[in-house]
Amino acid sequence: MAVITDSTGEKLWQLRTRTESLKKWLVWFSVLVVAAVAWRYVSANTQWIFVVDSPRQAADLFGRMVPPRISYIGRLWGPLWDTINIATLGTLVALVIAVPLAFLAARNTTPHPLFRTVALFIIAFSRSVNSLIWALMLVMIIGPGLLAGIIAIGIRAIGFISKLLYEAIEEVNREALEAITATGARRSQVIFFGVVPQILPALAGIAVFRWDVNIRESTVVGLVGAGGIGLYLNHAINRMAWPDAAAILIVIFLMVLSSEWVSSKARHAII
Amino acid sequence: MNAAEHSQLRWNTRHLIPNRNVRIALKIAMITYLYFGIVSVDVNWIRVYQGAGRAMQFVVAFLSPDFVSQYELIIDGILESLAMTVVATLAGVAVGLPIAFGAARNISPKPIYFVCRAFVVVSRTFTEIIIAIVFVVIVGFGPFAGVLTLTIAGAGFIAKLLGEDIESINPEQLEAIRATGASWWATLVYAVWPQVKPRFLGLSLYRMDINFRNSSVLGIVGAGGIGGTLDIAFARYEYSVGAAILLLIVALVLTAEYISGKIRQRVQ
Amino acid sequence: MLSVKGLTKRYPNTEISAIEDITLDFPDGQVIAIIGPSGAGKSTLIRCINRLVEPTSGEIWLNETNVCNLKSESLRKLRCRIGMIFQEYALVDRLTVMENVLSGKLGSVSLWKSVRRKFPQPVVKSAFEILDRVGLLDQVDKRADELSGGQRQRVGIARALLQQPELLLVDEPTASLDPKTARQIMRLIVGLSKEYNLTAIINIHDVVLAREFTQRIIGLRDGSVVYDASPAGLGTETLGAIYGEEDWSHSTYESDNNDSDSAAASIDEKLGALK
Numbered sequence: 066m067a068v069i070t071d072s073t074g075e076k077l078w079q080l081r082t083r084t085e086s087l088k089k090w091l092v093w094f095s096v097l098v099v100a101a102v103a104w105r106y107v108s109a110n111t112q113w114i115f116v117v118d119s120p121r122q123a124a125d126l127f128g129r130m131v132p133p134r135i136s137y138i139g140r141l142w143g144p145l146w147d148t149i150n151i152a153t154l155g156t157l158v159a160l161v162i163a164v165p166l167a168f169l170a171a172r173n174t175t176p177h178p179l180f181r182t183v184a185l186f187i188i189a190f191s192r193s194v195n196s197l198i199w200a201l202m203l204v205m206i207i208g209p210g211l212l213a214g215i216i217a218i219g220i221r222a223i224g225f226i227s228k229l230l231y232e233a234i235e236e237v238n239r240e241a242l243e244a245i246t247a248t249g250a251r252r253s254q255v256i257f258f259g260v261v262p263q264i265l266p267a268l269a270g271i272a273v274f275r276w277d278v279n280i281r282e283s284t285v286v287g288l289v290g291a292g293g294i295g296l297y298l299n300h301a302i303n304r305m306a307w308p309d310a311a312a313i314l315i316v317i318f319l320m321v322l323s324s325e326w327v328s329s330k331a332r333h334a335i336i
Numbered sequence: 337m338n339a340a341e342h343s344q345l346r347w348n349t350r351h352l353i354p355n356r357n358v359r360i361a362l363k364i365a366m367i368t369y370l371y372f373g374i375v376s377v378d379v380n381w382i383r384v385y386q387g388a389g390r391a392m393q394f395v396v397a398f399l400s401p402d403f404v405s406q407y408e409l410i411i412d413g414i415l416e417s418l419a420m421t422v423v424a425t426l427a428g429v430a431v432g433l434p435i436a437f438g439a440a441r442n443i444s445p446k447p448i449y450f451v452c453r454a455f456v457v458v459s460r461t462f463t464e465i466i467i468a469i470v471f472v473v474i475v476g477f478g479p480f481a482g483v484l485t486l487t488i489a490g491a492g493f494i495a496k497l498l499g500e501d502i503e504s505i506n507p508e509q510l511e512a513i514r515a516t517g518a519s520w521w522a523t524l525v526y527a528v529w530p531q532v533k534p535r536f537l538g539l540s541l542y543r544m545d546i547n548f549r550n551s552s553v554l555g556i557v558g559a560g561g562i563g564g565t566l567d568i569a570f571a572r573y574e575y576s577v578g579a580a581i582l583l584l585i586v587a588l589v590l591t592a593e594y595i596s597g598k599i600r601q602r603v604q
Numbered sequence: 605m606l607s608v609k610g611l612t613k614r615y616p617n618t619e620i621s622a623i624e625d626i627t628l629d630f631p632d633g634q635v636i637a638i639i640g641p642s643g644a645g646k647s648t649l650i651r652c653i654n655r656l657v658e659p660t661s662g663e664i665w666l667n668e669t670n671v672c673n674l675k676s677e678s679l680r681k682l683r684c685r686i687g688m689i690f691q692e693y694a695l696v697d698r699l700t701v702m703e704n705v706l707s708g709k710l711g712s713v714s715l716w717k718s719v720r721r722k723f724p725q726p727v728v729k730s731a732f733e734i735l736d737r738v739g740l741l742d743q744v745d746k747r748a749d750e751l752s753g754g755q756r757q758r759v760g761i762a763r764a765l766l767q768q769p770e771l772l773l774v775d776e777p778t779a780s781l782d783p784k785t786a787r788q789i790m791r792l793i794v795g796l797s798k799e800y801n802l803t804a805i806i807n808i809h810d811v812v813l814a815r816e817f818t819q820r821i822i823g824l825r826d827g828s829v830v831y832d833a834s835p836a837g838l839g840t841e842t843l844g845a846i847y848g849e850e851d852w853s854h855s856t857y858e859s860d861n862n863d864s865d866s867a868a869a870s871i872d873e874k875l876g877a878l879k
Contacts (some may be wrong), residue, residue: 122475197553200569211377
């Protein structure tokens, strides 16, 4: 806020002083410059001929996709079941590793700062790399199939679950822990009797939420050979079988919608 | 109550699900699912065993990443990812903001609300990869398809989360400004925007992190960015180049998170 | 008998000591109030006694045990002998009343049994007795966060008593309660201490409650003892020495012990007058 007195002695009011507005404009200007440079870079690597042609391509694609081959859906039950398994088993695998990891990473439960550093590094690494990239590597290591998908989804979820969980652990009511310590309980008992009950609802919420995200991600790990419905999508696109691809997209859409519904119901039940 | 009566009392923990039969049924259902789920995985153990050697190659690659031999390709890919991130974040935020207002039940008229919610649902149901595949078909290979993908996904993200924030703003402030006879636009500027502005900036920065992370995979389906370089490196069995790229991605993601975290602390 | 000799605590990165060279004796069965302004070192003092806070120097003797020399396992055994009651009750919100009370006996139960909530029946029985005594027998299976403040503090008291302690450390038991509940809780703590012949050391802000319920008052200021005598000696001058200059004339009148709820009643009247 700025109040300026003008030549006639009247007080004028403005939201910002001159330097404040100047700073604000400077920030906007630099954002604009960065955006322009970035845009030039994107534009230089783009074949604009294809983009100009895109409305026709879009109409063409739409024309081929409609009507979707509904009869194809009948053959998708198997991959659908596989996709759900990738997400669910992946979540379970992640939980088994993520929960202990979170206790190592939380400042108030870690046995030693060194463990905390290592745990934080694992969490950061797992989170930064997309599950599709994990799948790409795992397919090369253990071969194509569901197992690669499950492990890929699991590895990516470890970081996610651990991060949210260790933050929850660090936020528990410390006085209650102090009270249990004061009764002469062991450190392990303080954790199981004091920390665990406090974070259990958070853990359940995080797990269900991640399961929902995993359903979404497990629909595409098949693109690199890690099983599930993505495998069929990949085949359909390679064959240019657009009515089949459309049918698959419909199935994915319905599955994700229902998983979201299930997870939001489950989370409400927990809270 | 006397001592004799106290010793009559028994105590058991309170269960989350009080009915014992329901508990048992749930346990059986879970075990059955796990059994059939695991059985259907159908692992080729010989192939897994053969892969052990390759796993070692990966470990070695991560311990000795090769940043040098494909230096130009890596830099090019990273710069492309960064450029896509910047453009897509700004575009996504610009598209998402009006939709967020439309998707907030407390300030938007019913028909607009439903249209905006539909956009949110559709854009968030498919992962970026699937959207990218469609855009690659429509506009061709390259970063522009990636930018379009991240823009749509980012707009859905902002619209959903900011819309929810707008729905939970303080209704008294909204009422107070309305009571002064302000127009719809004026209430937006004076009552709604000041309450959600810090969240908006925070979400935008958060989305920037997500965009960068995702721009690193879009290349696998040909939508530009470092993911393409990574895919090629792995396809050529250049694991140490792939490892170098992954380590770079991790380092950049963490740096971006650190910086945006600092900025978010300042604006909120 | 608890003795404290030359006890000093200095927190890291601070210039002055939280408590400085405190020497006190607490005979068995005595109920003692520690009063003093915020930051005088009341909390630090009682937390040093069960080593929730590590003393910098000095000695603490609980009967024949030198508290300051204990290593992890024997420190746990010592803590089993000392009950503690907290200002914000310090219950685990998502556990039931019974589970919170039973946590007082964790020191004598294995980890595996405590995780499965299999406590020995004698422990469960005495938990029932104590819950009956504090008036919560019908709330056993309620979750701690479903209770009112006064009820929660009763659970905290029951947890401490289940330890069958020799000594009770009480940290601001009434600071989060309304005046009437505060008096009830204070009376309960003091009454139970008498009943079980416990030494109780009570940190308390409320001078009126302290003088009414305890036999001995210790005044702390800036980490040192500035008053240590019966409540009768506590006058305007001594309160000034503890808390600093202020008009103390209203806190020093002898309150009427027969009508112990009068203070609460008079506050209710004043509030009524405001409406």
